[in-house]
Amino acid sequence: MSQDRIERILEIISDSLLPLLKGTVLYTVPISLLSFAFGLIFALFVALASLSAKSYLRMPARAYVWIIRCTPVLVQLFLIFYGLPGFGILLSPFLSVVISLTVSEAAYSSEIIRASIQSIPAGQWKAGYSLGISRSQNFVRVILPQAVRICIPSFGNQFITLFKTSSLAALVTIPDLFGAAKLIAASTFEPMLLYLLAGIYYLALCSLLTIGQGRLEKRLGRYRT
Amino acid sequence: MLLSIERLSKRYGDMEVLKEIHLTVGQGTTTIVIGPSGSGKSTLLSCINLLELPTEGAIRIGDRRLDFSEGSKPGQRAILSFRQQTGTVFQGNYLFPHMTALENVALGLIAVKRWNKADARAKAAALLDKVGLGACRDRYPHQLSGGQQQRVGIARAMSMEPKILLFDEPTSALDPELVGEVLEVMKQLTREGITLVVVTHEMEFASRVADQVVFMEQGAILDSGSPADIFGRPRHDRIRHFLNRLSPGAMHHAAASGVTL
Numbered sequence: 001m002s003q004d005r006i007e008r009i010l011e012i013i014s015d016s017l018l019p020l021l022k023g024t025v026l027y028t029v030p031i032s033l034l035s036f037a038f039g040l041i042f043a044l045f046v047a048l049a050s051l052s053a054k055s056y057l058r059m060p061a062r063a064y065v066w067i068i069r070c071t072p073v074l075v076q077l078f079l080i081f082y083g084l085p086g087f088g089i090l091l092s093p094f095l096s097v098v099i100s101l102t103v104s105e106a107a108y109s110s111e112i113i114r115a116s117i118q119s120i121p122a123g124q125w126k127a128g129y130s131l132g133i134s135r136s137q138n139f140v141r142v143i144l145p146q147a148v149r150i151c152i153p154s155f156g157n158q159f160i161t162l163f164k165t166s167s168l169a170a171l172v173t174i175p176d177l178f179g180a181a182k183l184i185a186a187s188t189f190e191p192m193l194l195y196l197l198a199g200i201y202y203l204a205l206c207s208l209l210t211i212g213q214g215r216l217e218k219r220l221g222r223y224r225t
Numbered sequence: 226m227l228l229s230i231e232r233l234s235k236r237y238g239d240m241e242v243l244k245e246i247h248l249t250v251g252q253g254t255t256t257i258v259i260g261p262s263g264s265g266k267s268t269l270l271s272c273i274n275l276l277e278l279p280t281e282g283a284i285r286i287g288d289r290r291l292d293f294s295e296g297s298k299p300g301q302r303a304i305l306s307f308r309q310q311t312g313t314v315f316q317g318n319y320l321f322p323h324m325t326a327l328e329n330v331a332l333g334l335i336a337v338k339r340w341n342k343a344d345a346r347a348k349a350a351a352l353l354d355k356v357g358l359g360a361c362r363d364r365y366p367h368q369l370s371g372g373q374q375q376r377v378g379i380a381r382a383m384s385m386e387p388k389i390l391l392f393d394e395p396t397s398a399l400d401p402e403l404v405g406e407v408l409e410v411m412k413q414l415t416r417e418g419i420t421l422v423v424v425t426h427e428m429e430f431a432s433r434v435a436d437q438v439v440f441m442e443q444g445a446i447l448d449s450g451s452p453a454d455i456f457g458r459p460r461h462d463r464i465r466h467f468l469n470r471l472s473p474g475a476m477h478h479a480a481a482s483g484v485t486l
Contacts (some may be wrong), residue, residue, distance in 0.1 A: 126276055127319035131333035132303075132309035132314060141336055145323050 012188055013197065018178045020201055027094070027176035032163045034098050039105025039162075040155070046110035051117060061110070068107035074168055076100045081172045093172040105162055108153065116150035117143060149220045156213030159205050167202075177201055227252040227420050228273070228389055233282030233293075235268055235444075242268045244444045246282070250389070250437070253418040257431040257452075260441035261467060266424040269441070270391045272373040273422065275304050286310045287388055307394045312382030316394040318374045320366040326377045327355060327362040352380040356410050372403030376410055383419075390414065392423040428471060432456050440464050445483065 049061035068076070077100040080091060091099070122144050128138035170179030181198035185191040228250040235243040243265045250256050258266045270279040275285060279293040291299050291307055292376060296357075299307075300311075320329050330349035334340040340348075351405040353362050366374055375395055382390055392411065396404040408430050415421060415434045425431060431452065438455040440447045448454075448461055458464045 058468075121319075123315060123317055123319035126313075126319065127315065127321065127381075128332075129276060129308070130274055130311070130313035131381070132305055132337045133333065134305060137336050141332065142321055146321075149323065 009190075009193060012184070012190055012193060016181070016184050016194060016197055019175075019184060020177055020197065023175050024069060024177040024201065025178070026207070027169060027174050028163070028166050031094070031097055031101065031166045031169055031174075031176065032159070033106055033169070035101035035166070036159055036162055038098070038102040040109055042102060042106035043109035046106055047113035047117065050110065050114055065107045065110060068104050069111075073100060073104045073165055074171065076104060077168055077172060091148035093169070093174045094132055096172055097166070097169045097174060101166060101168075104165075105158065108159055112151050112158070113147065113153045116147040116154075119150060120146050152220055153217055156209070156216065160209050160213075163206060163209065164202060226250065227287060229285045230273070230424075231283045231285075233269075233272060233284065234280050235265075235272055235277060236280045240442050243272065243279070246446060248439065248446065248449070250420060250422060251373065253420055255415045255421045255423065255425040255434050256437045256439060257421065257435040258424045258439045258441060259426070259428070259431065259455075259467075260447075264440050264441040265444040267393050268444075270313070270422065270424060272394050273389075274313050274391055275308050276313075278304075309385055310388045311391055312385060312387035312389070313391045313393065314375070314382045314395050316380045316398050318366075318371075318378040318398075320374055320377055320381070322366050325363050325365055326358060326380075329366070329377055330381045330384050337385065344477070349380070349384060352383055353377070356380045357406075370403060371399045372406045375399065375403075375407045379407075379410055379414075389420045389422060392421065392425065394424050394426070396425065396427060425473060428456070428468065440467070 038130040046061050046064060050065065052058050052061075077096060080100050081093065081164055084091065091092040110211050124142055124146065125138060127144040133141070166176065167178035169176045173179070175183060181194040185194035188194070226249040228248075228386075230246055230248040232464055233243055233248075234241065234443050246269060248256075248269075258269065260266055260417045268277060273286075278298060281294055283290060283292045286307070287310065289307055289310065291303065292327075293299070320326075321332065321342055324332065327346060327349050330352055331342075331345040334345035334348060335342065346471075350359065350362055358373060358380070361369060361373060361377075366377070368378065378395075379390075389457040395411070396407050399407065404427070408427060411421070411423070412434055423431075433452075435452045437449060438452050439449040440455060440461075442463060448459075448464060454460075455464065456468065459468065
């Protein structure tokens, strides 16, 4: 490799570090956190509906999970961003991404929540009821705290997946971590270099998340079920 | 009579699990329910605390009475307030694993009676002292032995000051060396005049503490009476057979405690 080439590579790298970091801080992280938070809240209601004995709650919830899980997030995102304007609904790119990621996150997480609620032994419900506790109190005080602990490892995985999926934002013009790399790659004609750099960013951040996930699991593992 | 059960039946589809049960339990007495497995003993307890709703019949505890018939169910509110008159200790203890012993016992007071935390914890601590576990209040269930867990379960069942305590095979899941401590706590309760209904296979315990022994078979009460009647002079071959097979020692005990065979 010539001296010139190496210098050019180093220059592009040093020029890209900041824009990529900016994309991460301004878009990738907020998009991931917002969609995850909204997704979890929404997921709890979807999970409760799919566990309901009432079919007018259960059926829509099951249909929702089925449709969202069986279609690509990219298709959902393009429907919102490119499809809805045809019906007069014009959403910003940021909002479009947050909505589509929230919707898909809710479908996956609701299945995790549903399964963990179902995994709590029936005796726990009985013990609560035997104290005279109502169904909703029993759920909030006895069942949910146990179910949440079971969910934590899976939620960790979900968040790491979501963090990477947020790169779809680049396809609706957002200069997030991946979007920033894509823009610089286009202007410098150095796709290999920029996408490698973006990959290293994702690798580093997701490694941090993995470590955090491990710690959280340890802290919540105080008791055995 | 504190508890009276009339014509109580429970069916799951075509299967009749309880058939026209009649049973009365006096204030401050101990009733022991025995019988082969699958005879409906546990279902009877579940019908008294309404974890299972009877198909037909009536249950009265104190001055509260609930009637059951096919097609009409008591309201949720009536079920909850009726249930609060009972406390239940389960075979598998079912302690809440995410709460300490103290929190397990305090939960009902906080969630149902809306006590403030300090009062609930003080009362829970007193109940744990009573079952000999004052020193273990901040331990989680998995840090306790099976016998200690079951004693926490007893304290939890007593926390709501129920009129009647139900025990569903409280020692069946325990290692043999841990059975004694649980039975000791139960004996103490019988001496304090608390009303107990106990499903158990501990015949020696039964013959010592029971005021009334009920023998169930195939969803019906085959016979009931004093321990001397049931253990000492069983009228039915089925009961004699059951007692002999289960623990030949029980009849000797009945003899030793002054009952003539």
